[in-house]
Amino acid sequence: MPSRRGLWFSVLGPVRAWSGAQELDLGTPQCRLTLGVLLLRDGGSVLVDELVEALWTQTPPRSAVPGVRTFISRLRRILAEAGHPDVIEARQGTYRLLTGEDTVDARYLRRQLQLAAAEQQAGDLTAAASSLRLGLAQWQGTPLGEADGPFAEQQRAGLQRLRLSALEQCASVDLARDEPGSAVATLSSVIGEYPFDERLRELLMLGLLRTGRPADALRLFHSTSRLLGEELGVDPGPALQTLHQEILQSRPVVVTPVLRRVPAVLASVRPLHGVTPGFIGRADLIRRLADQVTTPGGGAVGLAGLTGTGKTALAVQLAHHLREQYPDGQVLASLHGRDEEPVPSGLVLSSLLGICGGAAGDPAEAWQALLRERRFLIVLDDAHDAEQLAPLLPRQPGSSAVVVTSQRPLRDSRVRTWCDLPALHPDEALDLLRDLLGPDRVDADPQAARHLVGRLSGLPFAIRYAAAVLEKRPHWSLASERVTALVLAGAGTDSPAPPARQLQRAGRRLPADLARAFSLMSLTDGGRLTVTTAALLLDVGPKRAQDLLEGLLDRGLIARRTPLSYEYPSLVREYARTVAVVRARPDDDELPSLGLICA
Secondary structure, three states, rough: OOOOOOEEEOOOOOOOOEEOEEEEOOOOOHHHHHHHHHHOOOOOEEHHHHHHHHOOOOOOOHHHHHHHHHHHHHHHHHHHHHHOOOOOOEEEEEHHHHHHOOEHHHHHHHHHHHHHHHHHHHHOOHHHHHHHHHHHOOOOOOOOOOOOOHOOOOOOOOHHHHHHHHHHHHHHHHHHHOOOHHHHHHHHHOOHHOOOOOOHHHHHHHHHHOOOOHHHHHHHHHHHHHHHHHHHHOOOOOHHHHHHHHHHHOOOOOOOOOOOOOOOOEEHHHOOOOOOOOOOHOOOOOOOHHHHHOOOOOOOEEEEEOOOHHHHHHHHHHHHHHOEEEEEEEEEEEEOOOOOOOOHHHHHHHHHHHHHHHOOOOOOHHHHHHHHOOEEEEEOOOOOHHHHHHHOOOOOOOOOOOEEEEEOOOOOOEEEEEEEOOOHHHHHHHHHHHHHHHHHHHHHHHHHHHHHHHHOOOHHHHHHHHHHHHHHOOOOOOOHHHHHHHHHHHOOOOOOOOHHHHHHHHHHHOOHHHHHHHHHHHOOOOEEEHHHHHHHHOOOHHHHHHHHHHHHHHHOOOOOOOOOOOOOHHHHHHHHHHHHHOOOOOOOOOOOHHHHOOO
């Protein structure tokens, strides 16, 4: 169990707080929900407007903003009286909760899922089951208690999915370690809460079968079939139907702990069934990539570029474009977890085999045989490095195709070509904004719209976020500087992937020397950045400066302007400057050199 010697917060049930063993009286439901909003941002900043939208489900009163400040003040007083002052930080119209990693039950559950994945990868299934049960023990009822409204419902749904993932994995691990009774006990108590989740029912059927209750397993199948037919008008899916036939034919059923729906660091592998909604442009590039993918001789194709340029969306679109050439299926495997840790290759491999099928025996050999003999298109998304990628690529040409996405090209001869994905062309960026926001609003002020997508550097993820901000604020002009500010702050909408967080992801993956160069070089005046300027600014020699510039170029964080100069995309530069300001201290000896360059 997590330590409760300091602060401990709960959102997996009513919003509650403890200082050591003493529960704190949080006061009114509005105070509790205010705290809940801050807790669910995981240390990120929350705008006052966002708190207003979460707290008032109807039109907020004029006193809403002062009301939010009152709730924050009460929470600060409650925490300070318990010996925890300065836990809630206020800065430029936002609030942030400064808590440790393991002080919130939802975060603790995610971390237990991560730990269980590592233990499972190491072959310690008993430890993995224990970690999962410790995480599941945090569940105390309806997340956020009786709070209502769109915010509460959306967050509640996400936390339910987190619990569902843990339940599925816990039962899967129990079955794999030959403890079917534990799996049956876990699932029987919750199956009614998730009536349409076929994976839970599949695992429960397996548990019943393995505990010598095949008749109960068959009864569960028939009741599931009736439920799905009467409520949804559909039949059970292929996995349930296959298991049903295997039970009827008395075939042995082999159980492996494969995750189907997984958060955090766990392997996320899913079939692709369609195109990316609102995908705009890239038609010529898709045709070129399609030709490369289908060229006889095999090998993988890579897409490199900054987070947010649309690599994943393009790969999904390409898979849909080639679906007839790869009739066995198109599958996407995410190689980074939600906490930014690379997923171990072995875990990805197991999950891929669970989705695609494959012969029993050594997973690596089964995967290579599948790539040779079947016609799949596999997207390996967000690869970390060549070492992670190597076991997942085909060793020799076969019938399947592989598309890799990464922030930078990775050295592996089996990826025969890398395509550096640029930002959208200005016309394509406008088309995307028009598609998201509606033609009337965009065409009413085309100059402001063009300026906006320029400020957003033509990055699809930033344009989507800005459109979400503007959609909630129909009275705002497209020319408002507040739009870009909200995009950089990662605030103003419920979008799960704010650009600031995406750019932080890119920054966290940089080696220390590149991270320093990325932030400090953004403080130069003007758009042009040369090797000489970089060398002066970073206090290094020209060759080292060139290496640092090329390193940032490889990762898509700067662009080549001329053969001898570089530039930041506008949005990336604004973000990098905020990082530089945070890095700088009043006595920082780097600041004088900045003054010389910027003068």
